[in-house]
Amino acid sequence: MADDLAVEVSSLVKTYWPRSNRAIHAVNDLSLTVVAGSVTALLGPNGAGKTTTIEICEGFRRPDAGHVRVLGLDPARDGPALRPRVGVMLQSGGVYPGARAGEMLALIAAHHRDPLDVIALLERVGITEVAGMPYRRLSGGQQQRLALAMALVGRPELVFLDEPTAGMDVQARRATWELIEQLRIAGVTVVLTTHAMDEAERLADHVVIVDHGKVLAAGSPAELTSGGAKGELRFRALAGLDIDRLELALPSGTVAREGPPGRYVIQGKVDPQMLAAVTAWCAGNGVMAEDLQVEQRSLEDVFVELTGSALRP
């Protein structure tokens, strides 16, 4: 079974000792797994321990305690075997300040045996026009796209993307999402960090919510948002349905009302029986219910519930 895991982290601990002498427990007994071929998002507020965790997986930092396996190898010990197989996008930097964007991508490509075509990749991430410009003159979003291309150029089987869309405009962000979806289709395992809910919701097969160096919750976006549904069913139909008779047909404790004309809201315990009762009543009365939807919590609701709404320093 462990064969199917691209990344295994168990009971990971990393403590920093800054000069102020107050220990910072960046990662505090964190465990997670990444299934090969999936997209996994580490979601958490700033300072939650996301970056430290993936930097340990990349071999940049040594854990104080715990067990880490990446593609079945130990990143601290098996670096030379692991590095060709793993693509890394750092949060910032990593490029010679005087190097041109295209030149830097070609350099990283030259470190690999069977790299992607540099010209096509520059085009794909949308920085062809600035390929001849020195790195320090690129905008933040362009620098991010170059860093993403540098992570992919070696055709890795696993990529770690640390906040891949930070600083990107809407178009670049969507293009990046599309690229990550295509990586998944191509069979590349993707681990990304983000604090954008929509990004995690859209891209990830598996979301790991991290805060204070621990995992608070993990699961598919649907699993995370389904627990404790708000208990609301909405649909659209002809205006002026007999609400009282509808209510009589529903399980007790259920309340039905018409909001704006033709828009109905039913509140109560949303379960298969309730759903069946509503549609049966509609069928019995020749009513066509449209846009029938169960209102769920968004990932953001779950996230705020778990991490609290207090602002972070």
Add this chain to the structure above:
Amino acid sequence: MTDTEVPIGGRSGKPARPVDSGSAAGVRQPLDLRPAPGAASRWNMLRAQTTIELKLTLRRGESVLLTLVIPVGLLLFFTAVDVLPTDGARSVDFLVPGILALAVMSTAFTGQAIATGFERSYGVLRRFGASPLPRSLLLAGKTLAVVAVELIQVAVLVAVGFALGWHPHGGPWWVALLLLVATVAFCGLGLLMAGTLRAEATLAAANGVYLLLLLVGGVIVPLSRLPGWLEAVGQALPTAAASDGLRAVLQDGAGLPVGDLLVLCAWAVGSLALAARTFRWE
């Protein structure tokens, strides 16, 4: 998990070619993103690193100023303006060996320290820690680029020297050996500085040391003209060992200057050993 459960993609299955759709922004090039990982050959990596290091060095205006314009300028100026106490030798015969030592110092020490310091602060060295490039090849690429720049410097300075009527003596192999060991010693000192100080501090310190060694390293002022205590300090410095050694061979036609070579060797071994122990990659 079996292959059949992974219809597209998948770790062990045969992934389908990605379907790449066109977009509103124009038709995109199809890219085969399927994994095909592997490191390049060491030779290819070394060639790529050497090329980029050399290109970046030659592209930096300040580094060309430091490594070519200043040495050539000093050579021309002090040959034309005969104010140096050259102890009876012709100015140009006295100057060329010292300027060669200065050239090696400017490339291997000053330029190298500043560039590496900024690469460290920009996370370049850290990023290479995630690439298949071994650190030994990163350093080898830097070293070869330094040697290539030095070859350009030596060619230009020798040409200018001949144009000014320079008459060298001695064996060219001793000269090459001295230049090589001096390069190693200065590289070690440069990496020692770049690997421990902040980039801005390295910039200031490397330039300060350059100026100091220019004055008390026997480059343009003979050590014998310095006050006794300063002469003693100067003699222990790598720049003085290099310029004295080169002068002994090229000006006086001496054999291998063993004392100077030993001083350089000591600096080379000491600085590299210390740099290896203290260098921080991020």
